[in-house]
Amino acid sequence: MGSELRLVCTGDLHLGRSPSRAPAEADDGACSPRGVWERTVDLAVDREADAVVVTGDIVDEENEYIEAYGVFEREVIRLDDAGIPILIVSGNHDWDLVPDMVDDLGIGNVRLLGRDGNWERHTLDGHNGARAHIDGWSFPAKQVTRSPLSAYEFDTDTDDPVIGVAHIDLDATESRYAPVRTAELRGTGADAWLLGHIHVPGTRVDSDPLILYPGSPQGLDPGEPGCHGPWEVTVDTDSSATVTARQQPLAKLRYDTLSVDVSGVDEPTDLPALISERARDHVQTDVDVETVDHVVMKLTLTGRTSAHTALRDYREDILNIERREAGVQVTIGDLTLDTRPDIDLENLADSDGPAGYLAELLLSIQEDAVRDNHSDLVDDAADTLEAVYGADAYRELRRERDQFTRPDEEDAVNHLEQQAQLVLDKLVQQVEGDV
Amino acid sequence: MSNNPLEFETLDIRRAPGFARDGPLLDTISQDVTIVHGPNGAGKTTLAKGLHWALWPETAPPEARLTAHFRANSDDWRVDIDGTRASFQRNGGPANQPSLPANEYRSRYQLALHELLQSDTDNESFADRIRRESAGGYDLDAAGEALGFNDTPSTRRKGEVRAASEALEAAREAKSEVEEIREDQQRLDELRRRREQAREDHAHLDLVERAIEFTQTRNEIREYCAELRSYPSVLEQVDGDEIETVERLNNEIETWKGRKEDAEGKKEEATDSLDDADLPESGLPDGLLEQAKTLQQTIGSLEEDIRRQKSELEGVKERRKQERTEIPLDLEREDLAGLNPEVWPDVEDFVTTAAEVRAERQLKRAIEERLGDPQRPDADPDTLDRGQQALEQWLETPEEGAKESDNRLQTVRRVALVSSVLLVIAGIALGALVSPLGYGLAIVGGILAVYAFVQSGSDRSEDGQRATHRQTYEDLVLDPPASWEPSAVREQLRSLYSDEASHILADQQEQQAATLSPDSDLEQKEATLEERRTKLRESLGAAPEGPDVELMPTVKGIVRWQRAHAEVKKYEGRVKQLESEATTKRQELTELLSPYFDDVQVTSAETAEGHVSALEDRQEQYESAQEQLESARGDIQEAKEELNERIERRDGVYKELGVDPGDDDRLRDLCEQVDEYEDIKADIDGAQTRARMQSREMAEYEGYDPSLKTEKLGTLKQRAQCLRETAEDPEELSDQISRIEERVQGAKERTNVEEALKERDAALEDLEDLYESDAASMVGHTLLEHVREVTREASRPPVFERARELLAEITQGRYRLDIAEDSGRFRAYDSVDERGYALDELSSGTQLQVLLAVRLAFVDQQEQGVELPLLMDETLANSDDRRAEVIIDAVIELARAGRQVFYFTAQGDEVAKWREALEAASEVDYETVDLAEQRDLEQSVDVPSLEAYQRGPEGPPAPEGRDHGAYGTALDVPQFNPRKGAGGAHLWYIVDDVELLYELMELGVERWGQLRTLATETTLEAVAAQDALNDALALGRALETFVEAWQVGRGAYVDRQVIESTDAVTENFVDEVADLAKELNGDGEELVEALRAGEVSRFRRNKADEFETYLTESGYIDPVDPLEPAEVRVRVVNRLVAEGVSEGTAKQRATQLMSRLDEGVEAMVDSPEAQT
Secondary structure (H helix, E strand, C coil): CCCEEEEEEECCCCECCCCCCCCHHHCCCCCCHHHHHHHHHHHHHHCCCCEEEECCCCECHHHCCHHHHHHHHHHHHHHHHCCCCEEECCCCCCCCCHHHHHHHHCCCCEEECCHHHCCEEEEEECCCCCEEEEEEECCCCCCECCCHHHHCCCCCCCCCCEEEEEECEECCCCCCECEECHHHHHHHCCCEEEEECCCCCEEEECCCCEEEECCCCCCCCCCCECCCCCEEEEEECCCCCEEEEEECCCCCEEEEEEEEECCCCCCHHHHHHHHHHHHHHHHHHHCCCCCCCEEEEEEEEEEEECCCCHHHHCHHHHHCCEEEECCEEEEEEEEEEEEEECCCHHHHHCCCHHHHHHHHHHHHHHCCCHHHHCHHHHHHHHHHHHHHHHCHHHHHHHHHCCCCCCCCHHHHHHHHHHHHHHHHHHHHHHHHHHC | CCCCEEEEEEEEEEEECCECCCCCEECCCCCCEEEEECCCCCCHHHHHHHHHHHHCHHHCCCCCEEEEEEEECCEEEEEEEECCEEEEEECCEEECCCCCCCHHHHHHHEEEHHHHHHCHHHHHHHHHHHHHHHCCCCCHHHHHHHCCCCCCCCCCCCHHHHHHHHHHHHHHHHHHHHHHHHHHHHHHHHHHHHHHHHHHHHHHHHHHHHHHHHHHHHHHHHHHHHHHHCCCHHHHCCCCCHHHHHHHHHHHHHHHHHHHHHHHHHHHHHHHHHHHHCCCCCCCCCCHHHHHHHHHHHHHHHHHHHHHHHHHHHHHHHHHHHHHCCCCCCCCHHHHHHCCCCHHHHHHHHHHHHHHHHHHHHHHHHHHHHHCCCCCCCCCHHHHHHHHHHHHHHHHCCCCCHHHHHHHHHHHHHHHHHHHHHHHHHHHHHHHHCCCHHHHHHHHHHHHHHHHHHHHHHCCCCCCCHHHHHHHHHHCCCCCCCCCCHHHHHHHHHHHHHHHHHHHHHHHHHHHHHHCCCHHHHHHHHHHHHHHHHHHHHHHCCCCCCCHHHHHHHHHHHHHHHHHHHHHHHHHHHHHHHHHHHHHHHHHHHHHHHHHCCCCCCCCHHHHHHHHHHHHHHHHHHHHHHHHHHHHHHHHHHHHHHHHHHHHHHHHHHHHHCCCCCCHHHHHHHHHHHHHHHHHHHHHHHHHHHHHHHHHHHHHCCCCCHHHHHCCHHHHHHHHHHHHHHCCCHHHHHHHHHHHHHHHHHHHCCCHHHHHHHHHHHHHHHHHHHHHHHHHHHHHHHHHHHHHHHHHHHHCCHHHHHHHHHHHHHCCCCEEEEECCCCCCEEEEECCCCEEEEHHHCCHHHHHHHHHHHHHHHHHHCCCCCECCEEEECCCCCCCHHHHHHHHHHHHHHHHCCCCEEEEECCHHHHHHHHHHHHHCCCCCEEEEEHHHHCCCCCCCCCCCCCCCCCCCCCCCCCCCCCHHHHHHHHCCCCCCHHHCCCCCEHHHCCCCHHHHHHHHHCCCCEHHHHHHHHHHCCCCCCCCHHHHHHHHHHHHHHHHHHHHHHCCCCCCCCHHHHHCCCCCCHHHHHHHHHHHHHCCCCHHHHHHHHHCCCCCCCCHHHHHHHHHHHHHCCCCCCCCCCCHHHHHHHHHHHHHHCCCCHHHHHHHHHHHHHHHHHHHHHHHHCHHHCC
16 A cells, blocks of 8 residues: 555534434434444544544534533543544634543543644654644634634645644635635645534535535534535545545434425325335435434425315324335424415405405515515514514523524515415315305 | 395195194284284294295195295295195296295294294304305404414413423533533642642641640650659658568567467477486487397297297198108108108109100100111112203203193193192191101102292293203113103103102101110110119118009108108207297397386297387387477577567668658658659659650651740640641542542433433424414414404495494494404493403393394395295393384384284283384384184283383483583482493483483483494484584593593403403402402402402412412503593593594583593592492
């Protein structure tokens, strides 16, 4: 074998958190960040990696406690026993915890790079004589609004490859989490950049330099779909410092989105079979059944159906649909009913009375003229949403959920559209029922 | 409203349930109003049903038989019903059933009292219809209900909300716990530092405590020394037992004195005893007594020997005498004695020798006889031996069949060995049984056996040349074997063995014969014996004849006699000698004893013993006294010495301690002090030892400073106390550290926070779902409200408007028809109480009025096609006269408009009411059918005549020229309670025109609420003074403004209904709280305070708080301050202006209104009892 360095890279572990909306069967630790971290270490030991690189946010700030980093410590000790160094940078979640944790561990093989936001170079000597410089930067505070690259001053014009490691928000100039532009990374002359902060894994740039977000090795909610796991990064030090990365799909629980068009389905009872069939197709085509045990679907039903309103009553039934395909358990973690009633709005809008009004309202919404035609209603709906939002019952949501934001006019219009569809569907059914 | 009435002309019921034949008949039917009266059972209901059976034959029972005629659309119709078969004729010709509303709607035309009150389903269907028609045929409420729309968000009591709160709390607790652990962990370094400090502090405290102990010890030593100096110095020499020593010595001195005296007494006794012994001063000479005793014993022995010898002598003499008798010789004693005694041994020897010779001779003869001459072979033994060897070697030499011959040789040798052994056994047997010569044979056999054995071993060795061995043999010149064949050789070898044995046997015989005496010797012995025999006979002389053997007894007898004789002589001489010795000894003893006895003569052993014994006694006495004397002297001397020694020691004690001799008190005093003295010294020693040890211990402490030893005790104690107060317990700190480390380790191995966060996230997701559900539900509700609002006015059905109008008219404005949005049922709003009621909350009369109004409205407004007759069955019941009149008027209006009306009743006054109204009404025809008369019944309905019919109670008093104030007094206008709202205000407050007031009251309109309803729902065209009415209406609305303003800061009236509508007051307390509320004029604030004050016993304070919250939220308690009267007035004025009254007039009227209200209001506020 030529002279090359083998790194195992991961980040955004968020130890201490659990995947949301996971089925009860996945509640065994294997589907948690803990489990995937243990398997990542297994991987590094099996492959006799030259180092494990962690790109920050090891511990979730919500659970930056002993419980969460206990498992990190245990596995770090295992890496140390195997003689594999661990190179860490801290992220915005664990900027204050990681330095203490590393100090408490007191293991020479564990290196926190770029402490207090000061770039630090560590020269890594591999098993077979390969060598590379690892330039790291750690979060010095909870928020960093300026690019840390402005202080990067290492010489990259060396014979050995240079790998940058940092927890940054790429191409998000307004970000409070170390915003960096891709051009800045290119300008450093480093051969590769291993980054943290974005949970969705993937290479942003394939080469010159390679820019990789290893992402969370375990997706934590339906917003992090697809394949997750650590990456094996190979640095070819013989030639022109070629850096390649390959993901290892070690996450046992996977989130996916699935959109099912239910047009023509008039009976909600026909839905489970249809959804189940689509789920099967998805698993067979998109899921690595060798490594994944659970798939949690974010399901969206679309299309025009006479069962538009009836679907609401079957919401729980749909959420309870479960399928086992090739050893993979598929469950519905989230359901969006984006169907429309099977009604001719244009015709109906010409009539008087509630149905005509609702049809006209829906057309106005579709034509984005609702504010012009129904400003009072929009205001009332916004007030209503405001009232719901401000209800005492949702105090904890307001307090605990950052994404639980005050509803705006768009939310009001969306709700109006959904409810207008439902009401109209009901009214039409009333008349048809009379007939 | 259609203009196509259907009018019955006749109805003839021939059969019907309850009427087997000749049923009731209607043959005089008005096209407008027909009053049918008769007692119960007369057929009123059957007639009413029959009218419907005629229109909807499918509803007729099978037994029904009837014929009816009616007009519709200008056609004459006849219908015949015969059970299930119905036939129609139009204008005389058969026709199909006329087109009529479906039979489901027939109940609209049947206004039977009992059905109106019972048919809830119909009522609801009416309400439902109204609501749906209000929405253009759509049921928005149903849609909203089906979609779960709601106008209020979920509360904190909702499961998801609770679950989220609990999960959050659990997560916070879990976080808090690990946060606590983390804080503890962060304390670890500090705790470890404190533990080190604590250990140092404790070590230093230990050192200071050692220093304190050392200082205390040092102080003790000083105190002991001071105490020691207070004792006399002589105590240093005092052992403490001196007084005891002196006392003991004194006792011993006394003892020795006594012993000395005893010894002196013994000395005196010994002296006396010496005198008694009467012996020389030196006592008997040494050995004298032993000499005397020897002599005495000798004398005794001699005398005993003499007696024994004499006795022996006599015995010997007797034996001699006996022996003499055995001697066959006749000889004298002297002769016998003279015989030569020396011969006797010879005789004895001769006899013995003769026996031996004779035996020898006999033996020799026997041997000679048995052995004969020995036979020897020719060859000498040596040659034989060599020949044997040659032959044996020949045989051993292997040649052909060597093995066989070897075997044979072995056999031969075995034979030889056996033969030799047999020879030995034979020889032994012969020797033992026959002759010792046999032993010789045994010896030969043994030799042979040994040889044979040796050969048997050697034969297994080497071999040689047979020729050589043969030649060797042949060279020996022995007899050759018969042939040089092995068998022959072996035979020859056996012969050689035999010859050799013969040689050995002959040797043995010759050897045996050689041991025997030679014949010459034996003969010599025999000759010598004969010679001796001769000599002996000669010497004996008298020797008897006979064989030699017989000499012996004689000779032995002589010898025995001579021996006895000699013994006699010997004893006789011995006795004589002994007696002589005895005499001598007696003499010696007498001489020896004579110096010590006055007269002494020893004559026998007995006397000798007496004298010697006496002397011995005297000597013993002498010696004893002498010894006692010596002992006494020694004792005396010893006592003296001991006495002196003790006196000297005792005096030495006194002298040594400087105490006057005999001053025992002083001595005792010193001795008693010495223990204490020594104790103090020991204490000093102990303390000094301790101090040294403590000093060494202190020196071992790290950081020891020798100056500590010189610190003052107080200073040291202060330092120790200070350290004790400030030093922490290192063990406790270690425990803390261990506990924290354990908790940290435990926390690292669990996932409590993660689990709690997961639960929290799941709960928040559920809560978000709930939020989405709430948002959808509430936005949906808002949307529905909006749709309803937008479409309401345009689509409110006329039937509803008509029903409202009718109800307002029937109830003189008291009630307004509503439909509950939630339940979809009819409700009635009481304009006086200003409160809505469900039907079942109304009195049955009011309930009937509401439903009748609805039915009439439907009949009036909802009919399509032909107008069907209205059938009323005692519908006026429960209505007072005025309301009955309104209903009748309403129905007459329907009839006037063309609808045929039937009224069935068993009440005569109802008939009278109808007649009165119908008589007054123009353009309305009517008929009255008396079923009792028609059917000739005994019982009939008593119908008062018009003249006799009296309407109900008197109306209000007429003004009769009274002004407003006086008329109010005449009316006894009740005081106004603004807390209860404006609706209940008497019209007197707002109607200035007393005539109008009277007119309205005549119409049954007495309260503002009624007038307001009528003004809203009807035209009030009947009222003459419209201007005055408008003024009153404006003032009424101003009154409402006054009430609203007055209630600011006061709240609405709290009555039983309010109390019952909250969970804060449980059923058990409703009565009491309602009574209390009434007492407090419905003042919510005061009511809550009273509850808190315990005016309703056992009513809990937290419930009072809950009640207060409810009242506040519901507007029964207004937390703001009440408005000033001027502010109230301004609002009233403004309202009047808004009603179109000029400002000036408005101010005037406002002042007027408020002055009317003022007194009543104030009075009411101050005195709740004054309220109506």
